[in-house]
Amino acid sequence: MAELVGNLLVAQSGGPTAVINASVAGVIQEAGKHECIEEIYGGLNGILGILNEELIDLNDEKAKTVEGLKYTPAAALGTCRYKIDFKKKPERAAQDMNRLFEVFQAHNIRYFFYVGGNDSQDTAHKIHEEAVKRDWEMRVMGVPKTIDNDLPHTDHCPGFGSVAKYNATTVMEIADDVSSMATDDGACCIVEVMGRGAGWIAASSILARRLPDDAPHLILMPEIPYNEEAFLARVKETVDKLKYCVVVVGEGLKNPDGTEFSADTHRMDAFGHPVLAGAADRLAEIVTGKLNTKTRTVKLGYAQRCAAHYASATDALEAAACGETAVRAAVNEEKSGYMVKIVRLQNNPYRWTTGLQPLGDIANVENLIPRDWLSEDGFTPNEKFIEYCRPLIEGEVHVPTEGGLPKYVVLEKYPLQKKLPLRE
Amino acid sequence: MAELVGNLLVAQSGGPTAVINASVAGVIQEAGKHECIEEIYGGLNGILGILNEELIDLNDEKAKTVEGLKYTPAAALGTCRYKIDFKKKPERAAQDMNRLFEVFQAHNIRYFFYVGGNDSQDTAHKIHEEAVKRDWEMRVMGVPKTIDNDLPHTDHCPGFGSVAKYNATTVMEIADDVSSMATDDGACCIVEVMGRGAGWIAASSILARRLPDDAPHLILMPEIPYNEEAFLARVKETVDKLKYCVVVVGEGLKNPDGTEFSADTHRMDAFGHPVLAGAADRLAEIVTGKLNTKTRTVKLGYAQRCAAHYASATDALEAAACGETAVRAAVNEEKSGYMVKIVRLQNNPYRWTTGLQPLGDIANVENLIPRDWLSEDGFTPNEKFIEYCRPLIEGEVHVPTEGGLPKYVVLEKYPLQKKLPLRE
Numbered sequence A, B: 001m002a003e004l005v006g007n008l009l010v011a012q013s014g015g016p017t018a019v020i021n022a023s024v025a026g027v028i029q030e031a032g033k034h035e036c037i038e039e040i041y042g043g044l045n046g047i048l049g050i051l052n053e054e055l056i057d058l059n060d061e062k063a064k065t066v067e068g069l070k071y072t073p074a075a076a077l078g079t080c081r082y083k084i085d086f087k088k089k090p091e092r093a094a095q096d097m098n099r100l101f102e103v104f105q106a107h108n109i110r111y112f113f114y115v116g117g118n119d120s121q122d123t124a125h126k127i128h129e130e131a132v133k134r135d136w137e138m139r140v141m142g143v144p145k146t147i148d149n150d151l152p153h154t155d156h157c158p159g160f161g162s163v164a165k166y167n168a169t170t171v172m173e174i175a176d177d178v179s180s181m182a183t184d185d186g187a188c189c190i191v192e193v194m195g196r197g198a199g200w201i202a203a204s205s206i207l208a209r210r211l212p213d214d215a216p217h218l219i220l221m222p223e224i225p226y227n228e229e230a231f232l233a234r235v236k237e238t239v240d241k242l243k244y245c246v247v248v249v250g251e252g253l254k255n256p257d258g259t260e261f262s263a264d265t266h267r268m269d270a271f272g273h274p275v276l277a278g279a280a281d282r283l284a285e286i287v288t289g290k291l292n293t294k295t296r297t298v299k300l301g302y303a304q305r306c307a308a309h310y311a312s313a314t315d316a317l318e319a320a321a322c323g324e325t326a327v328r329a330a331v332n333e334e335k336s337g338y339m340v341k342i343v344r345l346q347n348n349p350y351r352w353t354t355g356l357q358p359l360g361d362i363a364n365v366e367n368l369i370p371r372d373w374l375s376e377d378g379f380t381p382n383e384k385f386i387e388y389c390r391p392l393i394e395g396e397v398h399v400p401t402e403g404g405l406p407k408y409v410v411l412e413k414y415p416l417q418k419k420l421p422l423r424e
Helices: A020-031 A046-051 A063-071 A090-106 A118-133 A160-181 A200-208 A228-242 A279-291 A301-305 A313-331 A383-393 B020-031 B046-051 B063-071 B090-106 B118-134 B160-181 B200-208 B228-242 B279-291 B301-305 B313-331 B383-393
Strands: A006-012 A037-043 A055-057 A109-116 A139-144 A187-193 A218-220 A244-250 A263-268 A274-276 A294-299 A338-346 A351-358 B006-012 B037-043 B055-057 B109-116 B139-144 B187-193 B218-220 B244-250 B263-268 B274-276 B294-299 B338-346 B351-358
Touching: A006 A020, A006 A046, A020 A037, A020 A063, A020 A109, A020 A313, A037 A046, A046 A090, A063 A313, A090 A109, A090 A118, A109 A118, A109 A313, A118 A139, A139 A313, A160 A187, A160 A200, A160 A244, A160 A294, A160 A301, A160 A313, A160 A383, A160 B301, A187 A200, A187 A228, A187 A279, A187 B301, A200 A218, A200 A244, A200 A383, A218 A228, A228 A244, A228 A279, A244 A279, A279 A294, A294 B301, A301 B160, A301 B187, A301 B294, A313 A338, A313 A351, A313 A383, B006 B020, B006 B046, B020 B037, B020 B063, B020 B109, B020 B313, B037 B046, B046 B090, B063 B313, B090 B109, B090 B118, B109 B118, B109 B313, B118 B139, B139 B313, B160 B187, B160 B200, B160 B244, B160 B294, B160 B301, B160 B313, B160 B383, B187 B200, B187 B228, B187 B279, B200 B218, B200 B244, B200 B383, B218 B228, B228 B244, B228 B279, B244 B279, B279 B294, B313 B338, B313 B351, B313 B383
Parallel strands: A006 A037, A006 A109, A109 A139, A139 A338, A187 A244, A187 A294, A218 A244, B006 B037, B006 B109, B109 B139, B139 B338, B187 B244, B187 B294, B218 B244
Antiparallel strands: A037 A055, A263 A274, A294 B294, A338 A351, B037 B055, B263 B274, B338 B351
16 A cells, blocks of 8 residues: 545534543644644634534644644634434435545545544444545544443543542542531532443542542442432431531443433423423432431533643543554554454553554443442442542643633634535 | 730631631641640630530640641631520520530630631630630630621631632632533523622622633622613623623622622422522522523532632642631730731732721621723723732632542640539
8 A cells, every 4th residue: 555645524412521632732733743744724613614614724723732732622623513323314325424534626636534432433434435445545533532431342531530639639628628527417429420331431430439438428429329218228328427428420420220210200491391300409408308317419511521731641641642552553563444442451550552453343332331340239449449530530621721720722623725625 | 014924725716718728727837836825725616616615625636636737627626606606595695695604714724716707706806805704814816717708807808719710710710611611502500609799709700801702791789789681782782792791790789778699589399498599599590591502510519619729829828828817826926815917018020918997897897899890881990909819819729639639737726624513
């Protein structure tokens, strides 16, 4: 195979993370080292922007800005949740695919990198297959990203370490606060964290526990069906002993019948919609109502996935390395149709490298916490989980400040001239 | 007046902050310099622990631990919300007061420092007056503390700068996240922050705005009655223009009739209690229902007031200085019955000093945001507010880490031998 000369396109997709931009920085900086890559373009808002031919010239950005992406949260290129769905909307999907390749060809895109989670890797896979079918020589690589840590085959996902670090820190601080107010009346605080299908984020808050009585005192994860009796017994036991209790709950907690715990179909809001109270608020009602214990809730929501002011240095480094590896694999090894993965070499001290996994192995597989990484009652991740998780939160990213607040970078986003008619 | 020789007692009261321990460190370190202060004791859980004669010997703590209090959140001595209420419970209050002075006399307490907010300053005031009445020579000083920033006479309150810094950072990060996902459908995120009576905390999130279109796009404060029409119009206008909108709401937002916005008496929970949905969740229902805009909520709750991992260095320094000043005023100037206050000398560059205010001037006065520090529509703090608030978030506190998480200190809490019979 001859050296593939042409342009590179990188885009981001799905929910942002604190380090998804570090992966883009890795792609840009590594791409700059290879002469066969002529121009480095970014697609705005993922596939959606590419369909609209909204491309920007990343080579025109300042080197300092690109370096600053390594500590800047959220998706600097913009992101989307758009899906090319051949099953549900075959006609639209076929149109979209044609349009994508018109854009690729109009701008001589020969390297395409898609940074995202499960759905995005599926999109990358389809584009790779189409490129082969259409005989358009283009190297397509997926770069992993998700706070949910639910991608298979990779040891863990860039983005997870930072949310784990921020949430564990927050739980530790909240526990200090609640315990310092704890008097004989007892108090409970319930912290709701993200994670619809997998409990990795909720479970990782266990890192806040340094001594046996430390918070979090119990963790409710989507993998373990809600058991009200056991839950209340544990809260009561903890409050009786310590005068306070900190609970962490993953938003996707399930009832024993598999339905969402937070969806309360018995209540309607003012507009007649069922109330989505949130798992923490529902648990608070139950603790207050059944144990008569004063309970407050915290819902970290988006705050947890973009908290770059306290991101994990390990995570940021790995995220950038995933971007670099994608470029090297495409250029040096002439690979296409793979996702970069993180391979753990050893613990204590933690060592890792990157590897490649065929994109076809990734789509629609959700990686849950192994059952034997949790205590028998399902309320506490055990040593196996902790050994796995601990290295991922190590190190602090240095974020410059201005006026006491983080100074994140913003891309100039120099637009590329459009060459195609508007999308239908 | 002769030099007053005896022991010192310091205690903390009310909701904790990120820097309330810095004030205690200031008291301890300054007290150590004065020979007339023989022993330095801490009262556990404020007045409540003192009533129970739960005192600890702070002179036995390691110097390094005391220094570490300057970056350790929550109340290291424990806190309480206990009130000595002569109006509602005169008999209990009289008993309590007698008991307090039994404890003071048993342990030869000649210096008493109470770190807290409005109610705590009131308690300190009563104790001061009682000491005079009982002819027990003791110097009583209040040290200000409250994230709410609602104490009168002081330019601002220790604790406020840190919550302002953390919340503004969080709003900035959330805005990056939401804007990077914003597509034509539009999206709204509503961030609920603390503040029941005063809107200082909500208003301070304005510091996240560096450019005119930056978040927060509107702020709802308890001082400005909720106006649904104006609120929805502003959200719609913002989403139409930017495709996203970030709203900050203080938990104590009021309806035009003065009732709490978040208390929904039309809905009951499973136990028959009215649902306290939280201001953000109620607003989200309204935005979703009336504008059909996808809306997510974040409720920072306790997380915001204990976020020492991103505390304001200015705030921590001022908090420690307030503790030091209290000791110097009591020892050198023989003062009693005063609260330490922060006096602003100038802006640009910001300069401040400490002063004293009679405790009688503090109790039951709530300092709200001046109306002319807000825009006409009440949705945005103006330049006057920003000039006031900006210096308070300057500088970062260095917090040591261990395993990727903050390493806060914990007092050994060496208990003092009790000398009195148990409290009745």
